[in-house]
Amino acid sequence: MxxxxxxxxxxxxxxxxxxxxxxxxxxxxxxxxxxxxxxxxxxxxxxxxxxxxxxxxxxxxxxxxxxxxxxxxxxxxxxxxxxxxxxxxxxxxxxxxxxxxxxxxxxxxxxxxxxxxxxxxxxxxxxxxxxxxxxxxxxxxxxxxxxxxxxxxxxxxxxxxxxxxxxxxxxxxxxxxxxxxxxxxxxxxxxxxxxxxxxxxxxxxxxxxxxxxxxxxxxxxxxxxxxxxxxxxxxxxxxxxxxxxxxxxxxxxxxxxxxxxxxxxxxxxxxxxxxxxxxxxxxxxxxxxxxxxxxxxxxxxxxxxxxxxxxxxxxxxxxxxISRGQLMNASFNRWQLVNTYGAFGTVTKQRIEIVVEGTLAAEPDDTADWREYAFKGKPGDVRRLPRQWAPYHLRLDWLMWFLPLRTVHEEWFYAFLGKLLEADPRTLLLLREDPFDGEPPRWVRVHSYLYRFATRNEFRETGERWVRTLLYEAIPPLSPRGSRGRRR
Known part of the structure; x- marks a missing residue:
């Protein structure tokens, strides 16, 4: 037929x-x-x-x-x-x-x-x-x-x-x-x-x-x-x-x-x-x-x-x-079939990065040796060339990007900081580098930085691919006991 x-x-x-x-x-x-x-x-x-x-x-x-x-x-x-x-x-x-x-x-x-x-x-x-x-x-x-x-x-x-x-x-x-x-x-x-x-x-x-x-x-x-x-x-x-x-x-x-x-x-x-x-x-x-x-x-x-x-x-x-209130990335049934898609309806004008640091010092003041945790995909080290990861999905790194757009005071992020204070091996495997080689830090803190790409002249002069500026302390020093350090 x-x-x-x-x-x-x-x-x-x-x-x-x-x-x-x-x-x-x-x-x-x-x-x-x-x-x-x-x-x-x-x-x-x-x-x-x-x-x-x-x-x-x-x-x-x-x-x-x-x-x-x-x-x-x-x-x-x-x-x-x-x-x-x-x-x-x-x-x-x-x-x-x-x-x-x-x-x-x-x-x-x-x-x-x-x-x-x-x-x-x-x-x-x-x-x-x-x-x-x-x-x-x-x-x-x-x-x-x-x-x-x-x-x-x-x-x-x-x-x-x-x-x-x-x-x-x-x-x-x-x-x-x-x-x-x-x-x-x-x-x-x-x-x-x-x-x-x-x-x-x-x-x-x-x-x-x-x-x-x-x-x-x-x-x-x-x-x-x-x-x-x-x-x-x-x-x-x-x-x-x-x-x-x-x-x-x-x-x-x-x-x-x-x-x-x-x-x-x-x-x-x-x-x-x-x-x-x-x-x-x-x-x-x-x-x-x-x-x-x-x-x-x-x-x-x-x-x-x-x-x-x-x-x-x-x-x-x-x-x-056809709706003026178009939804982005939404499913209309519990089986997630025939969904609606869309991304980047607005574009962020500035890049804010959340940087996590830890120290072995007894007191979390500015004289302490603060070391930065390095992530696999998100920007951190200003000299490092970003890697190609797609189609592999680095889920922690992606959530880190959303933090400054929402709030750093999310449940999962505080749980993450707690795992760093414990030097939890499985959590540390999600990172590119543990600055303490498996030893638990005494304190961790979180800073917010403004990142921008270096110009060609800046890169030739410094070898740095990013230029970053400290904005503020997003979360003051935390200890394993849940106490907060004093600002000095």
């Missing part, structure tokens, strides 16, 4: 390969990040312990496998299972079987990671968490090598890219004036949460180039997404623009897997002929016997049901997109 054959998209096998393997690879990174950081941040003895959080937890509101029992060992088993399943999907092993095999594999990743996110509290309150969950659920229905790629699912993946890009564009237009007067990039490269190795060079580019950057961003996010649904090769060209702009963001900053997942998802609009034309080494016909492939009736029914579900759930994000 013609209407049945319409559901098949035989010219999008390359897109399916990229989507399935790419999303699985990002799940691998997410589970690895959780395995390395979750116990110290949220474990039984973490900064915000999950067992305590679960005491007032509603399973109906946030589904999780940890609802009835949490332990650090169980968390490790969940992460290990996620790593194993995602590795198999990257290798393409489940895709060799019937379509329900990769379906179950991706749904397992979705459920396992959702269990982590839903108890992750502020350390998992990022838009790319729900984006990864939605992407994993959607690509689960792309089938296997035994079936043709389903057209409706590819369209829904393109719809996800549209919401991601157009939502981000609209939140900017409706947000700070700097996006409308084209000055946002005067500040963003310098004040973004976690600069990368090229961020300073990007910041030092001429201001006219920064204005062109903003114009290019508006075009890529407000115009291009509509062409993802156009006939080929226009849709592939639109996808190429999305990929190019996201690669620039990858090069100029560290946004965990946000940019990488946008790149992977954009391939949903790239057809095999276009991919072969750009990269001739790619096969034009992935399955020479493709004519013998067919979608079993049960699989057609499953993909149609999934399509209808995601279309119905699209009502809420569409209403949000």
């Amino acid at each position: 013609d209407w049945v054959s319409w559901f098949d998209a035989p010219d999008y096998e390359f897109a399916r390969q990229v989507l399935q393997r790419g999303i699985a690879a990002l799940y691998f990174v997410a589970f690895l990040s959780s395995l390395n950081q979750f116990p110290a941040l949220l474990g039984e003895h973490g900064l915000l312990p999950v067992p305590r959080y679960l005491e007032g937890f509603s399973v109906r509101r946030r589904p999780t496998l940890f609802r009835w029992r949490y332990s650090d060992q169980l968390l490790r088993w969940v992460c290990t299972a996620g790593l194993a399943i995602s590795a198999l999907l990257v290798a393409g092993v489940p895709q060799l079987g019937p379509p329900w095999v990769p379906l179950l594999a991706f749904l397992a990743l979705w459920l396992l990671y959702m269990s982590i996110v839903n108890v992750g509290q502020t350390f998992y309150g990022f838009g790319w968490e729900m984006l990864l969950l939605e992407a994993g659920f959607t690509v689960a229905f792309l089938g296997s090598d035994q079936t043709e790629p389903p057209r409706t699912i590819l369209i829904l993946v393109a719809w996800l890219v549209f919401r991601l890009e157009f939502g981000a564009g609209m939140i900017k237009i409706r947000g700070g004036r700097e996006w409308r007067d084209l000055t946002a990039l005067y500040y963003h490269h310098e004040t973004q949460p976690m600069p990368g190795p090229l961020s300073r060079q990007a910041h030092l580019l001429p201001k006219p180039f920064h204005r062109l950057e903003v114009l290019g961003n508006h075009f890529a996010q407000l115009v291009v997404p509509f062409f993802l649904f156009a006939p080929q090769p226009i849709a592939s060209i639109a996808a190429g623009i999305v990929i190019f702009t996201q690669l620039w963001l990858v090069a100029s900053g560290n946004f965990a897997w946000l940019n990488w997942i946008a790149i992977v998802l954009a391939f949903a609009a790239v057809s095999d002929p276009v991919a072969h034309a750009v990269f001739p080494f790619l096969p034009l016909d992935w399955h020479p016997a493709a004519g013998s492939r067919g979608n079993p009736p049960y699989w057609l029914a499953i993909t149609v049901a999934a399509t209808l579900l995601l279309v119905v759930l699209s009502y809420w994000p569409v209403r949000n997109l």
Whole structure:
């Protein structure tokens, strides 16, 4: 039947390969990040312990496998299972079987990671968490090598890219004036949460180039997404623009897997002929016997049901997109499907960094030898070149960026200072450098600094990439006994 054959998209096998393997690879990174950081941040003895959080937890509101029992060992088993399943999907092993095999594999990743996110509290309150969950659920229905790629699912993946890009564009237009007067990039490269190795060079580019950057961003996010649904090769060209702009963001900053997942998802609009034309080494016909492939009736029914579900759930994000009170990074259902996205509606004009110091001295006065704790990703040492961490997510470093925008007097931050006073080994592993080599300090204190990138002349003279100015003492010296030091 013609209407049945319409559901098949035989010219999008390359897109399916990229989507399935790419999303699985990002799940691998997410589970690895959780395995390395979750116990110290949220474990039984973490900064915000999950067992305590679960005491007032509603399973109906946030589904999780940890609802009835949490332990650090169980968390490790969940992460290990996620790593194993995602590795198999990257290798393409489940895709060799019937379509329900990769379906179950991706749904397992979705459920396992959702269990982590839903108890992750502020350390998992990022838009790319729900984006990864939605992407994993959607690509689960792309089938296997035994079936043709389903057209409706590819369209829904393109719809996800549209919401991601157009939502981000609209939140900017409706947000700070700097996006409308084209000055946002005067500040963003310098004040973004976690600069990368090229961020300073990007910041030092001429201001006219920064204005062109903003114009290019508006075009890529407000115009291009509509062409993802156009006939080929226009849709592939639109996808190429999305990929190019996201690669620039990858090069100029560290946004965990946000940019990488946008790149992977954009391939949903790239057809095999276009991919072969750009990269001739790619096969034009992935399955020479493709004519013998067919979608079993049960699989057609499953993909149609999934399509209808995601279309119905699209009502809420569409209403949000056209609303003057547009929400940013919000989910409208407890399964975190068909969400609304957006970032940086306003741009911070100055970079304020929270610096934590400790001392072994008996008295915490200015004559004490105060030593600074070094973080892996956030700026600290003014001479150090920022590293490229994305798509890996340094959760503690990201939360440190939010502190001056909110308040340093957050529960998790005081718990963090307490762990430093104990020289807690798992907490210290989250840092780049412990200045006391595992010995507990007698006091810790917190200072607030203004950071800015050094000009080229300043860097040549001093070798320092940052120029910082002390603003004030955010938290006076604290001791393990909870006492505060006197200012002298």
